[in-house]
Amino acid sequence: MGVANYCLACGTYLETRNINQVxxxxxxxxxxxxxxxYSIGVGALIIKDNKILLVRRSQNPGRGLWTNPGGYIEQFERIEETIKRExxxxxxxxxxxxxxxxxxxxxKDVHNVxxxxxxxxxxxxxxxxxxxxDDAGFYTLDEMESMNISELTRQLATIAFQEPKFGLIANPIPLTTIPGYRVFNIHGM
Structure with a gap:
Protein backbone atom coordinates (compact mmCIF):
# COMPACT_ATOMS: atom_id res chain seq x y z
CA MET A 1 0.00 0.00 0.00
CA GLY A 2 2.91 2.37 0.42
CA VAL A 3 5.36 3.62 2.98
CA ALA A 4 3.67 6.76 4.30
CA ASN A 5 2.41 6.59 7.85
CA TYR A 6 2.00 10.28 8.62
CA CYS A 7 0.35 13.06 6.64
CA LEU A 8 2.85 15.03 4.59
CA ALA A 9 0.65 18.13 4.97
CA CYS A 10 -0.22 18.21 8.70
CA GLY A 11 1.62 15.30 10.35
CA THR A 12 -1.47 13.37 11.50
CA TYR A 13 -1.24 9.57 11.54
CA LEU A 14 -2.79 8.28 8.30
CA GLU A 15 -5.72 5.90 8.25
CA THR A 16 -6.59 3.37 5.55
CA ARG A 17 -9.54 4.47 3.45
CA ASN A 18 -11.12 2.83 0.39
CA ILE A 19 -10.98 5.38 -2.44
CA ASN A 20 -12.24 4.26 -5.88
CA GLN A 21 -12.07 0.59 -4.82
CA VAL A 22 -8.41 0.90 -3.74
CA TYR A 38 6.72 7.00 -7.76
CA SER A 39 10.08 7.61 -9.37
CA ILE A 40 10.82 8.94 -12.85
CA GLY A 41 14.10 7.92 -14.41
CA VAL A 42 15.62 9.05 -17.70
CA GLY A 43 18.14 7.44 -20.01
CA ALA A 44 20.16 8.76 -22.96
CA LEU A 45 21.10 7.14 -26.24
CA ILE A 46 23.86 9.16 -27.91
CA ILE A 47 25.60 8.01 -31.10
CA LYS A 48 28.81 9.57 -32.38
CA ASP A 49 30.85 8.16 -35.27
CA ASN A 50 28.76 4.97 -35.28
CA LYS A 51 29.49 4.38 -31.58
CA ILE A 52 27.13 4.68 -28.61
CA LEU A 53 27.93 6.39 -25.31
CA LEU A 54 28.03 3.92 -22.40
CA VAL A 55 28.99 4.18 -18.73
CA ARG A 56 30.06 1.52 -16.23
CA ARG A 57 28.11 1.77 -12.98
CA SER A 58 30.20 2.01 -9.81
CA GLN A 59 27.20 1.83 -7.46
CA ASN A 60 24.24 -0.48 -7.05
CA PRO A 61 21.91 -1.16 -8.60
CA GLY A 62 23.94 -2.49 -11.50
CA ARG A 63 27.45 -2.07 -10.12
CA GLY A 64 29.94 -3.20 -12.77
CA LEU A 65 27.37 -3.19 -15.59
CA TRP A 66 27.72 -1.02 -18.66
CA THR A 67 24.58 1.02 -19.28
CA ASN A 68 23.45 4.08 -21.16
CA PRO A 69 23.84 7.24 -19.03
CA GLY A 70 20.86 8.44 -17.06
CA GLY A 71 19.36 9.18 -13.69
CA TYR A 72 16.31 10.54 -11.90
CA ILE A 73 14.46 13.80 -12.34
CA GLU A 74 14.49 16.48 -9.70
CA GLN A 75 11.16 17.83 -8.40
CA PHE A 76 11.22 21.14 -10.28
CA GLU A 77 13.31 20.15 -13.30
CA ARG A 78 12.02 19.56 -16.84
CA ILE A 79 12.82 16.08 -18.08
CA GLU A 80 14.78 17.47 -21.06
CA GLU A 81 17.02 19.36 -18.63
CA THR A 82 17.36 16.29 -16.41
CA ILE A 83 18.73 14.06 -19.14
CA LYS A 84 21.18 16.70 -20.40
CA ARG A 85 22.37 17.26 -16.81
CA GLU A 86 22.70 13.55 -16.07
CA LYS A 108 6.61 -2.31 -7.70
CA ASP A 109 7.03 -0.83 -4.19
CA VAL A 110 8.32 2.31 -5.89
CA HIS A 111 6.59 2.58 -9.27
CA ASN A 112 9.43 3.47 -11.64
CA VAL A 113 8.76 5.11 -15.00
CA ASP A 134 33.89 4.60 -13.06
CA ASP A 135 34.29 4.44 -16.84
CA ALA A 136 32.69 6.06 -19.88
CA GLY A 137 33.20 5.88 -23.61
CA PHE A 138 31.76 5.43 -27.08
CA TYR A 139 31.50 1.81 -28.30
CA THR A 140 30.43 -0.01 -31.46
CA LEU A 141 27.94 -2.87 -31.43
CA ASP A 142 30.87 -5.24 -32.10
CA GLU A 143 32.81 -3.90 -29.10
CA MET A 144 29.69 -4.28 -26.96
CA GLU A 145 29.62 -8.05 -27.61
CA SER A 146 32.46 -8.67 -25.12
CA MET A 147 31.27 -6.11 -22.51
CA ASN A 148 29.17 -6.76 -19.41
CA ILE A 149 26.17 -4.74 -20.63
CA SER A 150 22.73 -4.67 -19.06
CA GLU A 151 20.08 -6.43 -21.11
CA LEU A 152 17.94 -3.28 -21.31
CA THR A 153 20.88 -1.17 -22.54
CA ARG A 154 21.72 -3.77 -25.18
CA GLN A 155 18.13 -3.60 -26.47
CA LEU A 156 18.08 0.21 -26.37
CA ALA A 157 21.42 0.39 -28.23
CA THR A 158 19.94 -1.76 -31.00
CA ILE A 159 17.11 0.78 -31.33
CA ALA A 160 19.54 3.73 -31.36
CA PHE A 161 21.76 2.18 -34.06
CA GLN A 162 18.71 1.81 -36.30
CA GLU A 163 18.66 5.63 -36.42
CA PRO A 164 14.94 6.04 -35.76
CA LYS A 165 13.31 9.01 -37.46
CA PHE A 166 10.21 8.89 -35.30
CA GLY A 167 9.33 9.17 -31.66
CA LEU A 168 7.94 11.84 -29.39
CA ILE A 169 9.29 15.38 -29.47
CA ALA A 170 8.47 18.40 -27.34
CA ASN A 171 5.59 20.28 -28.90
CA PRO A 172 6.59 23.96 -29.27
CA ILE A 173 2.92 24.99 -29.27
CA PRO A 174 1.41 25.11 -25.76
CA LEU A 175 -1.55 22.75 -25.57
CA THR A 176 -2.73 24.12 -22.24
CA THR A 177 -2.57 27.29 -20.19
CA ILE A 178 -1.09 25.44 -17.19
CA PRO A 179 2.27 27.15 -16.54
CA GLY A 180 5.20 24.79 -17.05
CA TYR A 181 3.11 21.97 -18.53
CA ARG A 182 4.84 20.32 -21.49
CA VAL A 183 3.50 17.76 -23.94
CA PHE A 184 5.58 15.41 -26.08
CA ASN A 185 3.86 14.05 -29.15
CA ILE A 186 4.64 12.42 -32.49
CA HIS A 187 6.65 14.69 -34.79
CA GLY A 188 4.40 16.81 -36.98
CA MET A 189 1.19 16.10 -35.06
Missing part, protein backbone atom coordinates in the same frame (compact mmCIF):
# COMPACT_ATOMS: atom_id res chain seq x y z
CA UNK A 23 -7.23 0.95 -0.12
CA UNK A 24 -5.15 4.11 0.31
CA UNK A 25 -3.51 5.93 3.19
CA UNK A 26 -5.47 9.14 3.84
CA UNK A 27 -5.43 11.83 6.48
CA UNK A 28 -8.44 11.95 8.84
CA UNK A 29 -7.72 15.66 9.57
CA UNK A 30 -7.17 17.20 6.11
CA UNK A 31 -7.52 16.40 2.38
CA UNK A 32 -4.16 14.60 1.99
CA UNK A 33 -4.19 11.19 0.26
CA UNK A 34 -1.03 9.16 -0.25
CA UNK A 35 -1.47 8.08 -3.89
CA UNK A 36 1.70 5.97 -4.00
CA UNK A 37 5.45 6.10 -4.27
CA UNK A 87 24.69 12.89 -19.25
CA UNK A 88 27.02 15.79 -18.52
CA UNK A 89 27.47 14.87 -14.83
CA UNK A 90 28.25 11.22 -15.57
CA UNK A 91 30.34 11.66 -18.74
CA UNK A 92 31.29 15.29 -19.43
CA UNK A 93 29.44 15.07 -22.76
CA UNK A 94 27.20 17.96 -23.84
CA UNK A 95 24.10 16.84 -25.71
CA UNK A 96 20.65 17.94 -26.76
CA UNK A 97 17.33 16.14 -26.83
CA UNK A 98 16.24 14.78 -30.19
CA UNK A 99 13.13 12.92 -28.98
CA UNK A 100 11.71 10.21 -26.76
CA UNK A 101 11.98 6.74 -28.29
CA UNK A 102 11.17 4.38 -25.43
CA UNK A 103 9.17 4.33 -22.22
CA UNK A 104 9.63 1.79 -19.45
CA UNK A 105 7.02 1.00 -16.80
CA UNK A 106 8.16 -0.89 -13.69
CA UNK A 107 5.35 -1.07 -11.08
CA UNK A 114 11.79 5.22 -17.32
CA UNK A 115 11.88 7.67 -20.25
CA UNK A 116 14.54 7.02 -22.90
CA UNK A 117 15.74 9.92 -25.03
CA UNK A 118 17.53 9.82 -28.35
CA UNK A 119 20.11 12.58 -27.95
CA UNK A 120 22.36 14.50 -30.32
CA UNK A 121 26.05 14.66 -29.41
CA UNK A 122 27.28 18.27 -29.15
CA UNK A 123 30.79 18.18 -27.67
CA UNK A 124 33.14 16.72 -25.12
CA UNK A 125 35.25 13.65 -24.48
CA UNK A 126 33.85 10.88 -22.27
CA UNK A 127 35.15 10.94 -18.71
CA UNK A 128 33.56 9.19 -15.73
CA UNK A 129 32.41 11.20 -12.73
CA UNK A 130 34.07 8.57 -10.45
CA UNK A 131 31.02 8.74 -8.18
CA UNK A 132 28.15 7.04 -10.00
CA UNK A 133 30.26 5.70 -12.88
Missing amino acids: DRKACPECDFVFWGN VFEETGISSKVNGIIALGDFP YIVFLMDYLEGDPRPDNVEV
